[in-house]
Amino acid sequence: MAVQTFSEPARPSDHDAGKVPETEILPEPAWPRLSFASKYAAAVAHSLGPLRPEVPSVVLDGTKDVIEGHLSTALETAGATGTVVIHILSHGRLSNDNRLHIAATESTQYVGTMWDVSTFIADLEDKDRPNPSPNVLLFLDVCHAGGALSDAFLRTQQEDRKVFIIAACPRDENAYAGNFSSVIAAVLADAARNGLGVDPSVPYIPLEKLVWEVRLRLNALSGDRAQSVYTGAMDAATDLPFLRNLVCPQDRADLPTAYKDRAFRELMSFVEGAYPSLDLQHYLSRVHGGVGADLDPEHCHFAGRSTQLGKLARWISGEADAQVPLVVVTGEPGSGKSALLGALVCCAHPYLARQLHTVVNRIPAEHRPPPTDHIAVVHARKRTLNDIVTALTQQLHLAHPQTGWTPHRLIEAVADLPSSPLIVVDALDEATERTSIAAVLLTPLARVRASTVSGRPAGTPACRLLVGTRPWWKQLGLTPLEQAANELGRIDDLDTVPTDTLIQDLTSYLTALLAEAPRYTNKVTLRGDLARAVAQALVKGEDRGEFLKARLYARHLAQRGPTDLAGIGDAARGAPRRLRDVLQLDPSADQAWVLPVLATVAWAEGEGMSDLLIRTIASAFDPNGATPTPEEISAALAQGTFYLRSSIDPEHRTTLYQLFHQGLADDLRNNPVLDAEPPT
Template structure:
């Protein structure tokens, strides 16, 4: 399988020694080094043949035009074209041109998108082109390309644009994000199952968009335009990026869990974390796909009632490190999440009598090292929420407004709150509002299950939750026995007594108390 890449960073013309007037297009000093970093990761980690036309396409608009034509016609199965520089709308504002290193303009980029779509190939394969545009107004290319498609189901070109058509692109954010995401998958910092042979293109684009969003926090906003496809479209044929950590028959594959499951949820949801905890951490069991989890029936029944919409809308599972918090919520998440339930049946089946059916609208979050902004974006994606203005980023207020309009309160499981990037911020900015605000029909905004240690920075969270019921404290309800060869966090074994009785405070008075506590 042949993969070719053309990466061009147009820094602009050198300053004139005689003309002191400001240039029409300010130079971009970062363009060349950013482009070089991308070339390195594409070549070394993803086995791309790097196209190096002569003359250098960064020097003139004519050289760039020739390089684009040659790249599209290179005959590769997968072609990545990455452009970083200035973008200029065409006179009718329906297209986008690139400013060459000599200040001249190329033709509209739609010319090369159309060339790729209509290229006649000698073989049976049709080349696929990923056009990554770190240019101002680059969203225009996404719109124009979709309009021009005669047979959208057979499209060859996919456009990832730095910003909306009426926006500017700042500081090479898209190029930085693309580079960081590619390196993240290669190093394992971004988790992808080892038995997944290629990085799903929608997952990659989503991660790039989140990285750009993070860079813009507190500064000029910039919303990435991702390739648009109908919901549910199969994109598995877009094998642009092999998984650098691919291992045929890797541990998850041997465990009997289809690795495709993990691609459906993003890094913040971190399905691998919940499935791994449900395994129990026992190496032999993980190899066989069996769980070391037994017992904890009383706690499972309490959490099943929560998942089925009964009782208190907020529950906290707490305990010392290794007590089994993540294992307990991991089993529940695997059972209740529609995307995980069938694939992980061997893990939860032994405890099925104490567990719920699938819960539609369940979102899961592994909060470890996650920021509030990343978690907000993940929740919006998992709950299929659409912002009123696609150029804006998700905030707690926007999330709350969107949740108010849902037919029923959704469910949310958050593990490792105490290990978030800033646990106090996560509690104050997101969790307390979700727990405190009610809908017009007096139902909770969201049913929330939290797993965390007790820490002083989380005191307010425990105080609020206690107005509904006491936490499930695994330090106070120890298992009756311990499985040989397993640690406490890796497996939760033996039945236990029920947790302490719930508070007698009514839900309405609890809501009133929580609202005052949150905003005082």
């Protein structure tokens, strides 16, 4: 609702005028006309429409009675969502007791003639109301709008709050020229068009994300007349159905397979909540052989590495090398380190082993470690020493000491445990503080023995420590860990596997991947011969990472591979010799902005980049220096989804993107622009 025109000030009647000297008759001051009000009110209603189940109405130039009547009707007919969205654009003034009043069409500048919005809000928040209020989202575009958030309102517990206010300015500042309403209309329009980058699995736009977008754009728009959004905490409104996320399909049938499968979704949700540092998506994407939206819980393509699996399974179970405290699995990017560790984790973790039958049954029984009750698993990518310590203490269910955890206290606590836990730390080379993690935590853990308190035999290793990292010991500052592994345990280097064995493993892996492709479903001989020919070509590449290249090239073959034996030679010759060659074989990489977007995401830190940040940076990787539109970025992310993995920002619930494999990220960081000609 908006008030654009205000009544002329009341003049005294002739009768009254005759009783008072003319010099003492002062007309009540009028409010200036807001010529922009009707335009912006209509724009907000238009943008809000697709996001709400009801059709928004516009009340223009209402009296106090009309305003109160429309609001009462809206509250009484809140509908199935139990929510109401209100937008108000007018003049505002604070009373002497700091209560916010808003001008109706008949109001003058005296607060007694204005509508008391503070009383309206207090009534909605009253727990003793005969009829409980629906949840209300209130956009206030008036001067002193922040006055609606009284001290008493701000003290209300979030979970008990009924009204969520987004104010155009703090209580001691002014709002100008409808700027706030203009921004609200634009942000709501973008929310309807692209969901503001909110993840497709989130059905409603989180208010924190909405506020962030409004604040960002209003700050850029205000200029000399600075204006800043004022609001209370919005945490409790994260899941309230105020604004639909239209990117989230209503029947959710169009979501990726990993989202559609309820059991799988619940598993992911449980693990992410209980053990976020485990990063189940990371391991499953490696073991399943799927990427991003292609991650399919119904299929697992893990193959090969039988020798390494068998040795590690016997070590984990205690059947062999019981006195070995440390095993480090190394290999170049794409050699299959995480797939190997992921397979072991899915079998050895008691909860995962019960849920992930597809993975467990893919591992030969003789190479399958039994579930172990004492296990902690951490994907170390982008994590600090403190992150690793915290993750291990939580997963091992260690009692929190009064003085807090330190690496030394964790090591002592592990030594005091009555049984030896299995600790898995993958992607150590990608950790933020890898040198400290290796020197201060992992190496001492490998060297410590069970204490007398533990009740275990003297000299027993305190734990079994399994670490995955690239073998760049000196370059990465991991020399102490290398020395400990050579002295106390062993290093399983996947790059030293005999060529014949590697070809055999790659052939098995490719065969499993191609078996899922419709063009090879009934062509057993063709896919077997094709897999072997491609495997033989991959081992002759210019760089390592044969399993990663196999995984990516199999996708190309599934779509454009030969359909008869005569085409196998050409397919083998077209196998990528370098990791970056895979992108040149993918038609989606030729689509506008796909490669600049992937090159941008290669630099993602932490949990990843939002689409807004990607759009800001992507032009740096465009040969012409052009600036992409939000629609072009959305299209590029959709085209390049195979190469991406995503997570959800816990604050704004937006989708964060990173490349699915660090090897690809490293390659694109070093070579952000592809060669002019594809490999031959």
